[in-house]
Amino acid sequence: MMFQSTSFLASLGTSIGSTLLIAAAFCLLRPYNTVVYAPRARYADQKHAPPPVGKGVFDWVKPVITTKEQQLVEKVGLDAALFIRFTKMCRNIFLVLTVIGCGVIIPINIVAGHGMYSNYSDVSTFMKMTPNYMYGSRAFWAFVVCAYVFDIVICFFLWHNYRAVVRLRRAYFESPEYQASLHARTLLLTDIPKGMRTDEGIVKLTNDVKDPGEVPRAAIARNVKDLPDLVEEHEKAVQDLESVLAKYLKNPNNLPSKRPTHKVEKSDHSYKKGQKVDAIEYLTARIRELELEIKEVRESVDKRNALPYGFASYESISDAHVVAYAARKKSPQGTIMRLAPKPHDLIWKNLPMGKKQRRWQRFINNLWVTALTIVYIVPNVLTAVFLSNLSHLGQVWPAFETQLKTNPTWWAIVQGVLAPAITSAFYYFLPAIFRRLSMKAGDTTKTSRERHVMHKMYSFFIFNNLIVFSLFAAIWGFITAVIGASKGESTWDAIKDGDIYNKIVTTMITVSPYWISWLLQRNLGAAVDLSQFVNLAWGSFSRKFLSPTPRELIKLSAPQPFDYAGYYNYFLFYSTVAMCFATLQPLILAVTFVYFWLDSYLKKYLLLYVFITKTESGGQFWRVLFNRFIFLAFLGNVVIALLVTAQGSSWAMLYALAPLPFLLLAFKWYCAQAFDNKCSYYTTGRGIADAELAIPDGKKHKRGDRVGVRFGHPVLYKPLITPMVHAKSQHLLRSIYAGRTSLDEDNASVAGYSDVYMDTMSHSRPGKRAGGGASAAPFEIVTEGQMDFEHYMNRPEFRDELGGGGELYGRPEDLIRPGTPGSFMTQEGTVRSESRGRSGSGSDSRSSSRTRVGEGPGTMYPTGYHKAPGLREQSPAESVRSVAMGSVRGRNLGGDDYQHLLHGAARMGRSPVPAPTPGAGYGGPGGYAPVRLGLPEGLGDGHILTPENVGAGDGYTPGTDTEEDTSYDYFRRGRQAR
Incomplete structure (x- = not known):
């Protein structure tokens, strides 16, 4: 038993010492490395910029403490604010439970154990805190009472925070950004039957669900054929060429004697399979061929081959939400109808899937998850049986038993540090593995995929790392006890006398130090996250020892997306472990509270200054978190029931615990009925006065929003990327390269979507068309000073992956902005002109002699003003912005600057x-x-x-x-x- 105490103390000392050391290093390095420790602050616009931080060692502490929740919502979004709220909720729950566990349960264990065990003075202090020595005591009634108290505490905090989430969601619905967004008043329809795959069919389907008195503007999806695969191949070819050139031209003054080679792609049938060719020439030709093929396919896309999904956009948010609410239990002709997410949240390749295909994909995904779970059982069992308690290994390995007795302190340190570290190392890669498995599971949005990733990871952790881990440890403890007892009797008699329930509980108690050590190491992990050690080390290593491309260097300087699914899963798993062992070793509650207390501040700094939300869901993680917390409370009750069954004095204790699961289910049902609809819908059409929620007439959206363009597949309009080359190698390009990669030249009109394309504009002469393909530059030359995300944060290929949809920089993709006559922002960051009065059906026009365009009052244009027949790939606004960003670092021309785009025209x-x-x-x-x-x-x-x-x-x-x-x-x- 002293071995367990030494192991715990070793883990505690290692965790505290390392955490303090890493925190000190962060405080010293932070003021001098804003690329790593404050990238978000460097690029955010004025509205989303975090509070300024001084250069002092501890200057970062004050803004983290003083920034309130409402400021978090404005600066970093509702998802980040909800994450911090959830972290604080966990901190508060375990603070109260720590007071109960350490103030009530530990004294009861000590007093009852002293009266029930004769050699109690020989027991270590660490084990005296457990109920291991109070077999048959009536004091176990206190554990029954604690089960009720624990559930009441958890339910109170869940209820309190559910109400707060409702307030945050209502404020989100009323925010100017949501009110001005197109997705807020748009419905997504999937599984549309063949006979209804037209714009008129979508209108009929929505009216079959509920007719709000307004005809929506509908757009059926069109078949983009193999364009997504072609664009993906093109991006891969460009990045491969960039990588080849970065290595080949690493030292321009001393080129390698041999040109690089490349294995031909499997899809390229012009060469033999597996043949190696000159990399530069091959990739050059492949890029050119893919560009031509993409252009041909884009020009052939039309509406004759419609897909089974589409969109319907209403003039008011209330109408869209009323129809979506009515469609919850209605599926006209099997069509699924729901509120549309933001365009960049959609997983386009999964939208055309039918129900059968989606079910099959989910089945295959579940098979892979099951296979991973089964494969991991073997190393997990070895860790549970031997590494979590090295004395078990000594029982089957006599030589190690000798070493264990010779150097108990050393092996106690190994048990307290090594075993949790091995477990944590594997956990580091799990989110990426599960996310890769879920890519083809049929989810229609990225945010729903993240919630499913979190769900699968949590199930994996609970089964493999808690149930299997604890069960096999208990079974091994029972086997060793039987082996020891069978020396004087038969094996069957030893098994019958073994009292398996008591052995399982006893073994779980002896395993509890492992989980405490693991949670202590997670405190160290929180400090490592703050230090950004991995990003800092990888950036330095790649620049010094690898040959990163300009694109990779630009991405290294960008703020990275925050892994909500991974961190939520960790928090839920920590909480589940703490609840399961709360009565077996109450000290774990205190360790869990310290972790959440520390992380509630450290993660707040990271979300304010380092990370971004890649895809804002508006706080939709909450319901999943709520359900998991109800489950972990139930699991804690099961462990208490097992404890009182094994060591309690009567069966009445177990009967007294029976109502708890039903009370938890009743609480879940109450919260669902009281709060869910308010969180999900702006209005349900009942109990809420629509007149109060409707948008004022002066700010109503017009039907010229072109929902078919805004929610069109990105491969139809997204510019193809151009190979980036460092400026130091510019003089060598003509001698090694003989192709062109100018983007989308002469794309004038594609299948009636001419407003999607714009002619290439000259960067040196804004407003003038760029030269043709022969004279166009084949590469994008990037100087040393331009290898910063600041110069490219509004480019689609960077913004889509690292820009959070443009919201961080004041350029959300589907914002319908007032003040700019007849224009709107598109996904590629250009400004398009349109006639809001005549772009749709004839009913869209107004009878007055003058037509109001846009949202803002006072913007009047003559009747008959309509869109230009020829549009460009890049607008003057974008070109001016590119020049400004190249000459004035840090300036953001978003927001009001774009609102005055036509000032003085x-x-x-x-x-x-x-x-x-x-x-x-x-x-x-x-x-x-x-x-x-x-x-x-x-x-x-x-x-x-x-x-x-x-x-x-x-x-x-x-x-x-x-x-x-x-x-x-x-x-x-x-x-x-x-």
Whole structure:
């Protein structure tokens, strides 16, 4: 028993010492390495920027403590705020349980054990805290009472936080970002039958569920054929070429004597299978071929081959949510109807799956998870039987038994440190393994996939790392006890006299030090997370010993996504372990409380300054967390029932525990009825006055939102990536490369979605079309100073993976922004012009002589103003932003800067000519020259349009010989820098 105490003390000393050392290193390194310790603060816009932190050693502590929950919601989003709230809830629960466990259960164990065990003075203090020596005592009634108290404490905190989550969700629904987003008032329909796969069919299906009095704007999905695979192959080929060139051109002044080779792809039938060819030439040709194939497939996509999913967008959020609520129990013709997520949250390749295919994919995924679970049983059993208690190994290995008795202190340290470390090392890779398994499980959104990953990991941990671990440890303890007892009697008699229930409980008590040691090492893990040791070490190692590409270096400087599924699973598992061993070794409650107390601050710093939320779900993790906490409370009751059955004085103790599972289920049912609908729906159409929740008339969304474009498959419009090469090797490219990779040249119109494409624009001359393929630069040259995420955070290939959908930088993808006439932000960060009055059906137009465009009041355009026939791949706003980002580091032109994109632009139609701005010239603020337009009769070329030669209301409409006089390009092209 002294061996167990020494093991615990060794683990405690190692954990505290290492944690303090790592924390001190973080405090010293943080002020001088913002790329690692504050990347989020470097790139966030003003609204999402965290509180400023000084250069002092402990200056980071104050903002972490003083930042309140509402500020967290505004700065880092609801998912991050909910994570911190959940961490604090766990901290508060285990604080109360620690007081009860250490203040009530431990004294009862000590007093009752002293009266029941004759040699109690020889027992170690660590084991006196357990109920191991109070067999048959009536004091076990205190454990029955504690079971009820524990459940009451857990349910109280769950209820209290459920109400808080409802308030956060309601505030989220009322937030300006949600109110202005397209997904908030859009429905996603899947499993649409063949006969209804049209826009009109979607409208009919929604009306069959509930008719809110408004016809939604519908868009059926179209078959993108093999475009996703082609785009994926193209990205892989570009990245392979970048990697090859980075290694080959690592030292431009001393190139290797042999050019690199590459094995041909399996899908490439132009070469023999497995043949090796010149890597640069092969990848160059493959990129060119894939680009041409992608262009051909994009041009062939149309609506004739519709897919079994689509979208329906309403003018008001209330209508969309009322229909979604009504569709919970209705499935017209087998169609599943739910609220649409954000576009970048969708897993596009899973949307066309039918119910049978989705069930099959989930079945295959469950088979893989089951196989992983079974395979892990073997190393888990070895850890449970031998590493968690080295004395078991000594019983089957006499030579080791001798060593164990010779050096007990040394082996106690090994048991307290090595065994938990091996377990933790395997846990580090589990989230990635489960996420990879869940990629093809049929989930339609990334956030739902993350919740399923968390669910599967938690089930795996509970089965393998708790039940199997504890069960096999107990069975081995029973076997060794039987072997020891059978020396004087038959084996069967020894088994009959073994009292298996008591042996299981006794073995679980002896295993408890292992779990305490493991939780202590998790405190060390929290400090390692704060230090960002892995990212810091990997970044330094890759720069020094590897040949990272410019793209990889840019990604290294970006804020990394926070692994909610992994951390939630760890927190739930820690809580489950603590509840299962709370009465067997109450000291585990104190260790768990210390962990959550420490992590509630450390994770808060990481979410404020280091990590981002890759896909914001709006707090949808809560229901999964709530259900798991109910389960772990039930599991704790089962252990108490096992304890009183094995060592209690009467069966009445077990009967008294019987109502607890039913009370927990009743509490779960109450919370579901009282809170779930308020968390899930903006309004259900009953009990809530829709007039109070409806958007004011002046801010109603128009039907020109183009739901088919916003929720169109990204492969239809997402620009193809260009190979990046370091500027130091630029002079060698012409001699080693003979291809082109200019993006999507001459993509004018594809299957009626011409607003998706834009012509390539010259970066040096904003507003002008870039040169053709032969003259276009084949590479994107990146200088040393540009290898920073700051220069590329609005590029689709970087923003989609590391930008949180653009929200962190003030550019959410489906935000419908007021103040910019007839324009909206697209997924690739460009600004598109549209007529909100005439882009849809004829019913969309207004009967008044002037049409309000956009959301903001006061933005008026003449009737008949419509979209430009030719659009570009990159807008002037994006080009100006690229130049600004290259010259002015840290400036973010999001938010209000984009709202004034057309400030001072040419007048429209019959609108009056504005008066000159005093002191700024006729061109208006910003240093622009006078606007040159097509002039009325009598004025030659080169004349300047001024209030003197064109009066207000003269009926003049600008125009040229080459482009439509109301086009978006026309009104932007006249602005020339002085």
